[in-house]
Amino acid sequence: MISVERGFDTRDFALLSFGGAGGMHACSLAQKLRIPTVIVPKNAGVLSALGMLLSDTIKDYSLSVLRAGDKVSPSELDRLFRPLLEEAGRDLSKEGFAKSRMRLLRFLDVRYAGQSYELTVPFAAAFRRDFHGLHFRRYGYSDEGRPIEVVNLRVKAVGVTEKPCLAEIEPGGKDPEPARIDRRVMRFEGRSYRAAVYARDKLGAGNAISGPALVLDYESTAVVPPRFVGQVDRFGNLILRPRK
Incomplete structure (x- = not known):
């Protein structure tokens, strides 16, 4: 409901699974949400930890101003932003970021007069139109004749970190049989299936997996239900879609 309320159609997106058990439920959840693609990344069980290590440093700053939107000028707002920008720059410098690796992004919290909630738009001369x-x-x-208010100024300070190149896995062709380690009975919707079990670390780029199947890794498990097919990409990610 949150996605639809914000104008997003889940059919336009892929569902990214993470965590040790995320891949066990991802396809079932995607079907219920009508999401056409599921991505089970390599090292899914430690994906959050990997993201923490690779993510940029981000700091947020805000200043309450409450100005009438038709009376405050972009130049006045620019002046009000300066203390926030200076503070953000100092803080990133203390963390060892050179100016060339800093990104200072400015935003405004804007609302129609009388509203109790705001929308955040990038700071620009045309911020009224953007709102x-x-x-x-x-x-x-929207109501362009209705007065608006600028409630808060916001600065997002980004310290850009070095990003490593992700290693590619060996190509394996379409047949995943070399990675199969077992067969076992799995039940879906009250029906039993004889399903293949694959070792994730033995799959090669290009391998195609037909459900039902089970893909096991050291720290995660992925379930490929009946009527789903999976493709291993060159980085070892498992891309799952309903069979056409």
Whole structure:
């Protein structure tokens, strides 16, 4: 409901599974949400830890201003932003980031007068137009004749970290049989199937897996239900889709 309320159609997205057990439920959840693609990444069980190690450093700053939108000018807002920008730059410098690796992004919290909630738009000379457009996309209406208010200034300070190149796995052709380690009975919707079990670390790029199947890794398990097919990409990610 949150996605639909914000104007997003789940059919336009892929479901990214993570965690040791995420791959066991991902396809079932995707079917219920009508999401056409499931991605079970390599090392899914430690994906969050990997993301923490590779992510940029981000700090958020805000200042309450409450200005009438038709009276405050972009130049005045630019002046009000300066203390936040200076503080953000100092903090990133203390963490060892050179100016060339800093990204200081400015935003405004804007609302129609009388509203109790705001929408956040990037700071620009045309912020009023951008707010009306975002309000229309989010809530289905806008009123350019209605007064607006700038409630808060926000700065997102990003310290850009070095990103490693992800290793590619060996090509394996379409047949996944060399990676099969077992067969076992699995039940789906009250029916029993004789399903193949694959070792994740033995799969090669290009391997195609037909469900029902089980893909086992040291720290995670992925279930490929009946009527699903999977493809291993060059980075070892398992891409699952309903069989056409």
